[in-house]
Structures are given as structure tokens and as C-alpha cells.
Amino acid sequence: MKYRLLIWILWPSFLISGIAEGLLFTVFHPQDLLFFGYHSQISDEGIYTIGFFVIWIFCATSSALTAYILPGIQSTSSKEVDSELI
Template sequence: MQSNKAGRLRLLGSTLWPSFLVAGGASGIFFASIDPEMLRLETVPGLELSRMAGYTIGFFMFWMVGLASSLLTILLLGPGEPSSRRQ
């Protein structure tokens, strides 16, 4: 039972952490050249959002894209080799 819990934690860590790092980098690069306030005015002028809300929404969108990428990679790798072969 403990092995299953450790496997889930490992899976969680191997998807959330890399996608978080990618989101941080992507947000930094994206928002270095694009102001969220100007982006809001160009796309949805009727919506009132602060600049900080724009940064936050952008970060979480980048994080979800990175998470989807990490999950797809784990899905394509398939199950690991049986523990009896690791010895």
C-alpha cells in the first residue's frame, strides 16, 4: 500500500513541478514584451481586470499547458517495468 502512495506522490511531483517551472519561464518571457492591461483592452475591453489579475491568469494558463504536456508524456511512457526486474 505504501508503494502505491509513493508512486502517486512521485507522479504528482513529476508533473506539477516541471510544469510550474515552465510556467514561470513562459510567463516571464511572455509578459516581458506584452502588457496584460493592453492585451485585455485589445481582446475583451468590457472586462475589468487589474494588471495583477492578468499576470495571474496568464501564469495559470501557462501552468495548465505545461501540466498537460507532462501528463501526456507520462501517459505515453506507460507503466514502469515490474519491480522484480529492477533487482
């Protein structure tokens, strides 16, 4: 896997997950959340961390799917498809 593609997937998803976590925990306090009907015994910082990584995984999956469905760019000089992106 090319490092450039990995950065294109992970960096925007990192930024958006930081914003999404800020918005989520501005509305909901971690101690107000119920997990399978029970209050969590995890500290607030632990819930913030888990929430960030869960949101980051969803955002990275979305970015990866976008990169996967991008069409190749055809070169004007030949009929070959430039798959440099993927």
C-alpha cells in the same frame, strides 16, 4: 495516483510556466491585451495570475501526456513489465 508521479508532472510545468509567463509579459503589457475584442477590467496582477495558471495548465497537460505514453520498463529477471512509474 502516486504522489511521485504528480510531483514529476506539476513541478517541471510550474518552473516552465514561470519562465514562459516572464517571457510573455516582457513582450506584452497586460493592458495591451484584448479579450474577445475588449480590454479587460481586471488589474495587471490579476492578468498575471490568470496567465500563469493558464500556462501552468498547458504545461502540466503536456507533462501528463508525456508520462502517460512512457513505456513500462521490463525487468531483466522476468517477463513482467515494471509499471512503477505510472
